[in-house]
Amino acid sequence: MPAPTFEIVKLAIVDDHKLFRQGLSYILGRFPAYQVVLEAASGAELFAGLQAGQPPDVVLLDLHMPEMDGKEVSRQLLAHYPHIKIIILSMDYSPDFILDLVRLGVHGYLPKDIDQLLLGQAIEQVRTKGYYIDDKVAQVMRIGLQNKRISKHFSGPDISVAVELTEREKEVLTLLCQGYSSAKIAERLFISFRTVEGHRKHLLEKTGAANAVSLAVFAINNKLIHSHS
Structure with a gap:
């Protein structure tokens, strides 16, 4: 009986902290459904990598980075690579940031200390349904909208x-x-x-x-x- 097949999700990790990038890449690399095709320490590195190689399906993006922050990276990604899904990974749960990013069109917003299984669920939902909003983000968005x-x-x-x-x-x-x-x-x-x-x-x-x-x-x-x- 042939083994079940599944579509491999190609990922990019963008964060200015090398240890975080490496750790997340190692964790995701243990799952056969994921392939990390690009790691970048900045928005500039991300866009250089996108021009040079195979684009990812989903970008896991830090919010606070020097020179080009996650918001500006998201703006440019959505304008030039609209097929790529964006998940923000940040410990910043400011209503201003979250609502601005949702307004731009990002597809998910998660804490950096999220459990790896929940991260997997979020990636899958973003890929298949186009968005992921958990209870904590929903609460912050509601506060912001007030x-x-x-x-x-x-x-x-x-x-x-x-x-x-x-x-x-x-x-x-x-x-x-x-x-x-x-x-x-x-x-x-x-x-x-x-x-x-x-x-x-x-x-x-x-x-x-x-x-x-x-x-x-x-x-x-x-x-x-x-x-x-």
């Missing part, structure tokens, strides 16, 4: 406009923000996959969201998902 100064400059869905959602759409939205796939939502709500996809399309249209991350911001602001931390 600040009018931040909300005014947030370019996601217009959170000042009331949106009429059906009870079923609210259920689907909540489960989407918790990381459930359309198939799992269909199973949990006892409805068809096609029906879930229809609700998802309507949610994007009604909220003006461009993607699942923007939907999550809308849900947090309207108290449709809750933190357990």
Whole structure:
């Protein structure tokens, strides 16, 4: 019987601390599903590596680096390499930073001391679903969105406009923000996959969201998902 096949996820690690890069690369290298194709100590090194070699599927990116910080690196990555997913790894949980990065379009935001199994789950969800938001980030985002100064400059869905959602759409939205796939939502709500996809399309249209991350911001602001931390 042939061994099961899986798609190898190519990763880049960008951090100005060499020991952290090496340690993370060693940990991820122990999993057959991952291949670290690029390590960089700065944004400039990352972009030089991208031009010279095979681009990664996911970039694990430090937020605070000299010369070019994680926000600027994210901005340039999203502009020139839109197919690459970005996960920020940082101990900074400032609402300003998180909301600015979500506004830019980063796909995940994680603490540097995250458990390796949770990191693996986040990488997989970012690769397959396009985003990853845990309870702690959701809580910080909600706090930030309560600040009018931040909300005014947030370019996601217009959170000042009331949106009429059906009870079923609210259920689907909540489960989407918790990381459930359309198939799992269909199973949990006892409805068809096609029906879930229809609700998802309507949610994007009604909220003006461009993607699942923007939907999550809308849900947090309207108290449709809750933190357990």
